[in-house]
Amino acid sequence: MKFSWKLLNYFINLKEVNVNYFKEQLTLSGIEIDEITQKDKNNDKCIKLNLTSNRKDIFSILNLAKETSSIFNIPLIIKPIHSYTKYTHKQILNTYHNIFYINRINNIEKHESPSWLVNYLKTCEIRQKHLIYDLQEYIKLKWGYNFYIIDYINLTKELLKINLSIKHSNFISNYINKIDNTKFIKHKSKILIFVAYENDKKQEESYTPTDYFINAYNETLNIISTYTKATVGKLNHHHKKNQESNKQIKLYKHKINTILGPVNQKTLKFLSKKNIQHILNSLNLYTKYDKNIKLFYVNIPKYRKHDIQRNIDLIEEIGRIYGFKHFIDKIPISKRKGNISYKELYIKSIRKILRHLGMHEVVNCSLVNNINTNTIQIYNPINKEQIKLRDNITKTLINNYYYNIKHKNFRTEIFEIGKVFKQNINNKNIERKHLGCLISNNNFTRKEWFTTPDKINWSNAKGFLENFLEQLNANVKLTKILNSNLNKSIEDIKNFFHPTKRLGIYDYSNTKLIGILGELNQNISKEKVYIFEIDINELYKTIISNQHLNHTIKQYSNYPCVTRDISIKINKYKAVGKIFKIIQKLNNELIESIEVFNEYYENQYKTRSVGLRLTYRANNRTLNKSDINSIDLNIKNLLSDLENI
Structure with missing residues (x-):
């Protein structure tokens, strides 16, 4: 759209507004101005707008003036225009729409446009033809309304061109029938049609309010009567009340x-x-x-x-x-932190520990092609390879192991934290989160740098799992699996393990089976492959949270100690720990520490001699002769008690 700066100032006073500032403010307000060019011949400026589809309402200078008034907070200066003709008309209210005016115009003699009108059209780069055409473009550009002047002789064709509604066409026909046809021919009369809204879709999209309809109509009549020397007949109008509320x-x-x-x-x-x-x-x-x-x-x-x-x-x-x-264009700083559940933090710590232990995480799809009929089947699967939901992680880890062997990667140390799906007793689908880990390494340990490395064995795998559980602070125990307390999760994967080389992972508090550790069945792989799988939800329940320290702080004694070395002969298969417990039951406050400093085996008698070093010390004094005599007596009594073990 192209508008005249002079014509815009007819509606709003912008003399004190700089042109560049005007362009900047309208652009910031969503009305993009491509450029404002100076027209020296017309002493005017051309405003070139690049309107978006959502601003169809700015199709006239009047509407642009309204928008400018809102942006710059400058009032509109629109004075009422009075008609030069002797015929008056009623004031049009905003409650009406589809307003339709019709007049007879007699003796139009001159068809040249005045210079001021031509200059406005040139500024807006509109092609000029003759007065009626130029006036139509001017009124449409300034006020946003359309009017038509048609010949009586070519009435039917002209009405089809302007595409009026049936009601309006009938109204014109009734108006002409009331007038003698000879008068139209004698006075070379034409018909002026002035409409506020047409009844087609295009005009509905560019809805024009009736606020300034009278001004546009009167200005049209004044220009026609002034520059064509024509006379304007009596006004006939038709309108429809607007019943549609905003x-x-x-x-x-x-x-x-x-x-x-x-x-x-x-x-x-x-x-x-x-x-x-x-x-x-x-x-x-x-x-x-x-x-x-x-x-x-x-x-x-x-x-x-x-x-x-x-x-x-x-x-x-x-x-x-x-x-x-x-307005402030910065995102407000929020001091609120996101909430991560303890279980998610716990899973993060599992990943961290396993990575530090040298494991590599893998991610497998939960959709599998499992022959097991107990697994949950998917309705309308995408392909035949993914028709069921997996019920364990062990199977997918074994597939990863085979894939590595196929690609000559004989060191496989992987883990996965993923979802498994099962059905409970009531056939309700349950989603659980499991941890699975697979270790296969022919160079797992080496005693010396020059010796041949050893494969991973059962003790290494068990020690690895114990180290992992200890770092998690999990209160669990590893023991033989009893068939009486097998749950469905373990029962589904027990066939993957060696019949004798497998252990159950039990919750220490309620002896519930939460996982399994074992060597891969020889029917699946001849190599030493160790796997464990644990239910993370159940493992989380075994965690002992250290909310406080269980340590007793004692002050170091500044006084010397007394040591006594004793030798005890016990059965070859008896544990030294039992001796420690007997000594600790004495509740002697002077005993500071007990250490094993030597051990001798007598294979012939199936006995062994254990050398213990007992350290005595007082925190508040130096041990005297009576204390030492009491210590010696206690040791004699202790030796007699230990002989009965």
Whole structure:
């Protein structure tokens, strides 16, 4: 669209507004101006707009002036235009639409356009033809209304060209039938048709309000009567009352504050109710405000119904007119941290520990092609290879192991944390999270750097799992699996393991089986491959949280100690730990420590001699002669007690 700067100043006084500032403000408000060029011949400027599809309402200089008035807060200066003709007409109210005026025009003699009209059209780069055509373009450009002047002789063809509704065509026919045809021919009469809205889709999209219809009509009559020396006949009009009410949108003030944010000031205040109402009213979006619930009721005029349909559209209009640059454009700093469940943190710690132990994480799909009939089947699977949900991780880890062997990678140390799916007793599908780990390494340990490395064995695998569980602080125990307490999870995977080389992982508190460790069955692989699988949900329940330290702080003694070495002969298969427990039961406060310093075996008698070193010390004094005599007596009694073990 191209508009004249002079013609725009007819509606609004922009003499004190710089052209560059005008261009910048309209562009920031969503009305993009490509350029403003100077027309020296016409002493005018051409405003070239690049309008988007949602601003179809700005199709005339009048509508641009209204938008400019809202942006710059400058009032419109539109004075009423009175007609030079002797015929008067009623004032048109905003409650009417489809307004249709018709006049007879006699003796049009001159068809040359005045220079001022030609200059306006040249500024807007509109091609000129003759007065009637130029005037049509001028009124449409300035006011946004259409009018037509047609010959009586070619009435039918002309009516088809302008595409009027059936009602309007019938109205014209009835009007002509009332007038003597000879008068039309004698006075070379033409028919002036002036409409506010046409009844076709194009005009409905560019809805024009009736506010200034009379001014546009009167200016058209004045120019025709002045420059063509024609006489204008009596006015006949037709209109229809508008029964359709304007759309109303409810807008809460807190929503405006949330989306636009505070105004860029030191106080960081939000837009006031008064400012919001002023902006909306300047856009002809008349509002009512309920102060109890802080709610705006906004009436949307029909010419803005195509682009203002939701709350966010109204908020955009408020920000556009007030100026988005006046709002703080920084994202507010939030001190609230995201919430991660303890279980997720626990799973992260599992990953961290296993990576530090040299394991590599793998991720496998939960959809498998399992022959087992107990697994959950998927309805309408994508392909035949993914028709069921897996019920264990062990099987997918074995597939990873085979894949590595196939590609000559003989060192496989992998783990996976993934979902498994089962059915309970009530045939309800249950999703669980399991941890699976597979280790196969022919160079797992080496005693010396020059010796041949050893394969991983049962003790290494068990020690690896114990080390992992210890770092997790899990209260579990590894023991032989009893068939009486086998659950469905372990029963499904027990066939993957060696019949004798497998252990159950039990919750120490309730002896519930939560996992399994074992060597891979020789029927599956001849190599030494060790796997364990644990239910993470059950493992999480065994964690002992160290909410406080279980240590006793004691002060170091500044006094010397007394040591006694004793030799005890016990059965070859008896544990030294039992001796420690007997000594600790004496409750002698002077005993500071007990150490094993030597051990001798007598294979002939199946006995062994254990050398113990007992350290005595007092915290508040030096041990005297009576203390030492008491210690020696205690040792004699102790030796007699230990002989019975």
